[in-house]
Amino acid sequence: xxxxxxxxxxxxxxxxxxxxxxxxxxxxxxxxxxxxxxxxxxxxxxxxxxxxxxxxxxxxxxxxxxxxxxxxxxxxxxxxxxxxxxxxxxxxxxxxxxxxxxxxxxxxxxxxxxxx
Amino acid sequence: xxxxxxxxxxxxxxxxxxxxxxxxxxxxxxxxxxxxxxxxxxxxxxxxxxxxxxxxxxxxxxxxxxxxxxxxxxxxxxxxxxxxxxxxxxxxxxxxxxxxxxxxxxxxxxxxxx
Numbered sequence: 691x692x693x694x695x696x697x698x699x700x701x702x703x704x705x706x707x708x709x710x711x712x713x714x715x716x717x718x719x720x721x722x723x724x725x726x727x728x729x730x731x732x733x734x735x736x737x738x739x740x741x742x743x744x745x746x747x748x749x750x751x752x753x754x755x756x757x758x759x760x761x762x763x764x765x766x767x768x769x770x771x772x773x774x775x776x777x778x779x780x781x782x783x784x785x786x787x788x789x790x791x792x793x794x795x796x797x798x799x800x801x802x803x804x805x806x
Numbered sequence: 807x808x809x810x811x812x813x814x815x816x817x818x819x820x821x822x823x824x825x826x827x828x829x830x831x832x833x834x835x836x837x838x839x840x841x842x843x844x845x846x847x848x849x850x851x852x853x854x855x856x857x858x859x860x861x862x863x864x865x866x867x868x869x870x871x872x873x874x875x876x877x878x879x880x881x882x883x884x885x886x887x888x889x890x891x892x893x894x895x896x897x898x899x900x901x902x903x904x905x906x907x908x909x910x911x912x913x914x915x916x917x918x919x920x
Contacts, residue, residue, distance in 0.1 A: 724908055733810075733897065734911040780849065793862070794839070794899075794909055796849040 692717050692783045694764075696797035704805045709753075709768040711800045713781030716762065722784040723764045724794070725755055729777045737779070740764065751775070776804045810912035812898050818918045824886040827915045830879055831900030839909060840873055840883050841897040849897075855881065856903070888919045 697712040715721055725737040738749025745757040751774075755766045764781060781797040811830040819825050831838045839854040853863040858875045866873070870889070875881040885892055895916050899909040 726911075733913045734899075736908045736910075739908055793851065793854065795851075798848045 692719075692721065692795050694723075694781045694783045694795060694797040696779075696781050696800050698800050699798065700801045700803070702803040702805060703771045705773055706770050709766070709771045709775065709802065711766040711779050711781075711802065713764045713766065713797060714762050715764060715781075715783050717783060723755075723757065724782040724784070725749065725753070725764075725766050726780045726782055726796075727777050728780065728799075734780065737766070771802075771804045773804050773806065776802055778802070810898055810900055810910055812896075812912035812915050814915060815913060816916045816918075818920065819888055821889055821919055822887045823919075824884065825888045825892075825917060825919075827883040827896050827898075827917070829881045829883070829898030829912060831881070831898070832910055833879065834902070835900035835910075836903035837901045837909070838875060838881050839899040839901075840881070841899065842894045843897060843914070844894045852883070885917075888917075890919045893918050 693716045695714045703709055720742055722741045724739045726734040727737050728734045737753050738747045738755055740747045740757045748754045753766055753768045755764055757764050778799045778801050780799050783795045810832055813828045836857055840852040841849050842852055843849045850865055852865045853873045854861055855875045871885055873883045895914045897911050897914045899911045901907050901909040
C-alpha cells in the first residue's frame with residue numbers, strides 16, 4: 691500500500707532563511723507525489739507534483755522538491771521564507787489502485803511558522 | 807471555471823439533525839472525492855466517485871453517512887443523524903480521469919454539531 695510520512699509536525703523558520711519540509715514515501719509502484727498547501731481557513735492548493743519526469747520539480751511561490759528514489763524521499767524546499775508562506779503543508783502520494791484511479795493519500799501535515 | 811464549489815461554507819446544527827453538504831465539481835472532471843479533516847485524524851478520504859458511480863466508500867465512518875452523485879455536476883454528503891464527533895471540515899475535490907493527475911479542492915464546509 692502507498693503511504694507518506696511527514697517527519698516534522700511543526701517547523702519554524704525566520705523570514706529570509708531556507709525552508710525544508712521532509713517527506714518520505716512508501717510505494718509498491720512508481721509513485722506520483724504532490725505537495726499541497728493549506729492556508730488558515732482555506733482549501734488545499736497544489737504547490738507542485740512529480741510524475742516520473744524530471745526528479746527536481748519546481749512549483750509555485752518559489753518552492754521546489756526533489757524526488758530521490760534511493761532515499762524514498764520527496765522533501766520540499768524554498769531558498770528564502772516569506773511571511774506569507776506560513777501555512778500547513780501536505781505531502782501526498784497517488785494510489786493507482788485498480789490502475790485507473792487518482793486516489794490521493796495524504797500525510798499528516800507540517801505546520802510551517804515564519805518568524806519576522 | 808470557478809473551481810470546485812462547496813456549500814454551505816459553515817454549518818452549525820444540533821445533534822440528531824440531518825446535515826447535507828453540497829459540491830459542484832469542475833466541469834469535465836471525472837472523479838469526485840469527499841474528504842474530512844479533523845485535528846485528531848488529519849485528512850481522511852471518505853468516498854470517491856468515477857463518472858458518478860461510487861467506487862470506494864470504505865472511508866465512510868458509519869451508516870449515518872451517505873453520499874450521492876446524481877449527475878456529473880453535483881454531489882451531496884449527508885449525515886443523518888448528526889453527532890458532535892462529526893464536527894470537522896469537509897472537503898470536496900475533483901480531478902480528470904488521467905493517471906496521477908492532481909485533485910482540485912473546494913474551500914470546504916466547516917460543520918459544527920452541538
